[in-house]
Amino acid sequence: MKPTTTLAIAIAASLGVACSSSSSPQTTSGGGGGGGVAQLMKDRNLTEADVTAALKTFTPSGRHDEYYIFASGGHSGQVIVIGVPSMRILKYIAVFTPEPWQGYGYGDESMKILAAGRRHGHDITWADTHHPALSETAGDYDGQYLFINDKSNPRVAVIDLKDFTTKQIVTSPLIESDHGATMVTPDTDYVIESSQYPAPLGGEYADVKEWNDKYRGAVIFWKFDRAKGRIDPTSSFAIELPPYMQDIADAGKKVSDGWIFINSLDTERAWGGNKEGNPPLESGASQNDMDYLHVINWKKAAEVAKAGKTEQIAGMPVIRLQTAIDEGLLYFVPEPKSPHGVDVTPSGEDMVVSGKLDTHTTVYSWAQMKGLIDAKEFATKDPYGVPVLSFEKSIRGQAEVGLGPLHTQFDGDGFAYTSLFLESAVAKWSLAKLEVVEKIPVNYNIGHLLTAEGDTVSPDGHYLVAMNKWAIDRFAPVGPLLPQNFQLVDLSGPKMQLLYDMPIPLGEPHYAQMIKADKIKAENIYSPAGIDPYTGERSANAVEPNQERIEVKPDGVHVYMTAIRSHFTPDIIRVKQGDQVHLHITNIEQADDATHGFALDSYNVNLSLEPGEHNDVDFVADAAGVFPMYCTEFCSALHLEMAGYFLVEPK
């Protein structure tokens, strides 16, 4: 230890006495027992840096976090909500994967949302969620909605942040995968979904050897209807792209508003085939020095689509590649080999691209690119006739950041932060000078990173999170499937400061966004009682107190049931084997802490009924017997008695 430490501990000792002498078990958190700072540092082997980190992240009992992080869950198919600075996980939002605690995918209406995501006639019970996008107004997060994509089965979901519930899933047979999704335009007019792995458009079949002629990419512009809080597929459109592997996208803002930027890899058009005499894809796709940054005029594209200059492919109006070229919607700019992230700066003036096999980030100037486009000054064309701008004339410069640069985020003070996968570090560099000013090591291999409101026109700075892959030995072992490691970094001091290691216990997040907590206006109750969260409407089957009943109708037995602490009414249901059963259950309570669950033994029936929530569930009573039903929530001291029986008389 340095001398200062010894001094510090000597001083801290007396502080310790003061601390413990004045504490009491009545205080909000802690108090009692205790030991002082110096003693605790000794007992738990904490450095002074640890003490600082502890006090910057500890969030006392009952205190709320300052920020929310919304992270994708990767192939868990969910969204993870995390509080900052405590790094406590506040909620897993079920999106593409059925989740019983939330009753998501177990009632009629939530099953309809999932069914809308069917692909090629198959139910899909998982997703590979990658890039969450918070809704924006004038380029700033507004806290109203969250969008998230499924890379594997190309789909986009809409989550309402009033109740943190998934409201819609959309998919188009046009493409077979996505990665440049989801990103929103500055006023959330459109949600962007661009393909990754080329395929014949519209689900057609063609052998991979016909790649150059038959395989294509595309970018879909999903129209968002903010008033309805839903995507409107009928007003959405797509643009055909060459068969490169389009990657992450970002929307222009301020001076570059109206344009989007998508980078790409595999302009070599390699498709693998390592048993067919071809090099493996990872080397075949890494031959060229340059790939193409796609520069797209989406506002003009919307007009072109509106003017009907499209072709219907699998129900989606598509602006064909030649039309996109002829109408001046699509331009390419060379970008150093195998780029991964493209990030538009807060001012909208620059686009930062990192080549993962390069040691630089390249900063493109929107003014220069726009000048070349307006002057129709093109260096060349790609094999499909897309005009290509000059690399040299398009860039403002490059920053030497380090090994394996992937993604870049921003603060409010003119600095950029780039993740370095191979170097396991974050580089902080000046946007003005294009010079690295500081690096901080992370544990271990970092993928994406995020800063507070870092995708907006006004980033907060303050916090950065390194989204590291493979915690390896960082946490107590939990078997071969390792957690990821989110490391919270404080940006508020003169130097970057690592504050906290957070394991991800479920899912493999790719990207995340951080928003000020006061922008989220979540509600705790569905009012009036009888609302089905998945439609957002009061259900036609909502049940009023004292209106509980069982009705036999031509389409089966309808049970109109209410739930209130501590009973279901009716609590005895008698049907005959083979009857079609329709349960309509309303939680008629309006108190914050009055959620009820509804479980029915052996029929796979499971609902979560938040205060005021109504759900319906249909099934055939094909098995005779005696089946207990009960409330799965610890809703009162007598919750075990909130039960009844579903009696199925044999035929």
Place this chain on the structure above:
Amino acid sequence: MKPTTTLAIAIAASLGVACSSSSSPQTTSGGGGGGGVAQLMKDRNLTEADVTAALKTFTPSGRHDEYYIFASGGHSGQVIVIGVPSMRILKYIAVFTPEPWQGYGYGDESMKILAAGRRHGHDITWADTHHPALSETAGDYDGQYLFINDKSNPRVAVIDLKDFTTKQIVTSPLIESDHGATMVTPDTDYVIESSQYPAPLGGEYADVKEWNDKYRGAVIFWKFDRAKGRIDPTSSFAIELPPYMQDIADAGKKVSDGWIFINSLDTERAWGGNKEGNPPLESGASQNDMDYLHVINWKKAAEVAKAGKTEQIAGMPVIRLQTAIDEGLLYFVPEPKSPHGVDVTPSGEDMVVSGKLDTHTTVYSWAQMKGLIDAKEFATKDPYGVPVLSFEKSIRGQAEVGLGPLHTQFDGDGFAYTSLFLESAVAKWSLAKLEVVEKIPVNYNIGHLLTAEGDTVSPDGHYLVAMNKWAIDRFAPVGPLLPQNFQLVDLSGPKMQLLYDMPIPLGEPHYAQMIKADKIKAENIYSPAGIDPYTGERSANAVEPNQERIEVKPDGVHVYMTAIRSHFTPDIIRVKQGDQVHLHITNIEQADDATHGFALDSYNVNLSLEPGEHNDVDFVADAAGVFPMYCTEFCSALHLEMAGYFLVEPK
């Protein structure tokens, strides 16, 4: 603030200077920027108690937690693994609910495990997990296995803690729900599962009005084969019980080894029917002053079962109620109204029962009960002829603990800790004096609670966790479905000290156990490569490097594939529409951080292949088209290129 605080801050200020002056970004955690303790207390409005709590829970970057908590996930159907004292969630273990990140329920073998849990011919895709039980040796946790029940669809699962993976699910048609599950006998000879809501045994039908004659409870003793790491249903048996609602159980230990204790409610035999002129169940079941603690001689029962004095009901050998009475296996002792928890003290000498409508915990003396049993001194019999011991002669006394006592845990110093649901507090009381020595308030309504190794013959004390229902306003809002709140309490000081509030982001835990971290011997790699975790064996389909191939066999197209950074071999698969496809994929890597995922677009195929793991998956290629397949893990800088195509030629 008190004067001492001002003094403390003055002192802390100098410490602060010392802190920040000696910190650097190279330190493991924290460092840089910083500000001193006093400044941070001011900036973040932290009390001295908060500082103490922060320093007792903060776990520096790379440092491992001291304890693991294994908590049930309630109706999420999972198990939650939490580190103590950091209260970071380390993993969600998929048990009864399919979970795509772990690939659980997506490959052939894990689907077989879930299929073993089918009920009445139905796939069950969720569960209501309640009571985890760590395997024990001589009454102490040994860290080898974890068992967990499903209350709704009565089932028991076995999790191996070498890889934190679910290996087995067992269920019996004998009963229709459970709650006294899972608890283990001191050497894990048996895993206990007792029913909750009575029903005709074996899935028979009888109207609820025939309750007294046709409805029954039962306790199943699942035989655990530790060598195989699996439950052996063929050596398991059950005991028939009267149609009361059996509740939580606990196994005797040391002096009471060989016996188990199950409490009960609804000895009134009320069954609801609030639309049929009956009182709602919660009042109908709360009429009597006393219910019955069930006292069962399981060692003798095992001999009786072995002797064949059983009746086969739905494939389970059942000791009928009369046989249990005749053989002296079953006794009742009155317990104050609507008891909930029964907990055997570390010495095995006492059984603590809390009546949730009472203000007492009742302490039963095993010596006294055993004396009465041996002397055949019975006060009366229940309506089914079960001998009932005298309440007064069975108890050592009662402790006045407070309102709504539910569950009790223990430390190593002779103290018991009882959760008070209505009072929202934990009462610490002396087992010797039966007197409360301290109470600590919790936020809010507490259900279960746990202490470090609190269910064993040698509790650690040190930490207690209050498992609170309904966080309400404790955390940043996430909509109407509120998280639960785990509050960590330090027991090591002279007074109980609240350290940390932890939100549960997914699931509604009921009970949990806490075990020393060094008892868990988890492995990070499956070795040799080719092991299917769900069988624990090397797969007959395991693929060796350079043995990759596609074979057309009478039963379909077999693809033998390897995964290694950064490619699948083969990476192009051609089949004809309608072909039966069998994928056999081995991750041939043996490095800690070499997990690969395997996703196939639109066919709902998703696997997680940890280092050395092999999985098989079968499906019919019923949809023609071009389907990308790729690695869902960020396995290298070139992970996007770890991809290929599944080509289905139209008929």
